[in-house]
Amino acid sequence: xxxxxxxxxxxxxxxxxxxxxxxxxxxxxxxxxxxxxxxxxxxxxxxxxxxxxxxxxxxxxxxxxxxxxxxxxxxxxxxxxxxxxxxxxxxxxxxxxxxxxxxxxxxxxxxxxxxxxxxxxxxxxxxxxxxxx
Numbered sequence: 001x002x003x004x005x006x007x008x009x010x011x012x013x014x015x016x017x018x019x020x021x022x023x024x025x026x027x028x029x030x031x032x033x034x035x036x037x038x039x040x041x042x043x044x045x046x047x048x049x050x051x052x053x054x055x056x057x058x059x060x061x062x063x064x065x066x067x068x069x070x071x072x073x074x075x076x077x078x079x080x081x082x083x084x085x086x087x088x089x090x091x092x093x094x095x096x097x098x099x100x101x102x103x104x105x106x107x108x109x110x111x112x113x114x115x116x117x118x119x120x121x122x123x124x125x126x127x128x129x130x131x132x133x
Contacts, residue, residue: 005034005041015050025053030067060093 008019022040025031030053033040042050049070056066069089072082 005043006047008033008040008042011042011047011050014047015054017050017054022050025050028063028067030063030070059090060097061089065089 008022011022012019026033031046031049033042033046053066069082069086072085073079075081
């Protein structure tokens with residue numbers, strides 16, 4: 001990845017995103033490619049920002065949270081504010097994800113129980129003598 005800039009096609013191939021996704025992030029002021037006519041050239045900074053955007057989305061951060069965190073990069077405090085804010089949001093997101101997992105685990109156990117009940121009911125119905133027809 002020694003390229004000084006990458007085309008939209010190279011970005012799509014490298015990060016497995018669509019051109020539409022890159023244009024959307026540009027419109028949302030998350031990426032700032034160099035424009036040469038219709039051509040977009042993405043810098044090393046854009047690539048780093050895209051990696052953070054994709055990671056944030058994977059963890060369930062909103063685009064607004066991601067934008068705000070990216071904007072903190074240039075505070076001039078060696079990214080202390082950015083890191084502290086990311087840490088707090090990440091802790092909350094983790095707590096949310098754990099709660100969702102726990103709810104899902106409970107629902108899975110309930111469904112398993114209902115399936116076992118259904119199996120027993122079907123088995124008893126299948127083994128019961130059929131009424132004369």
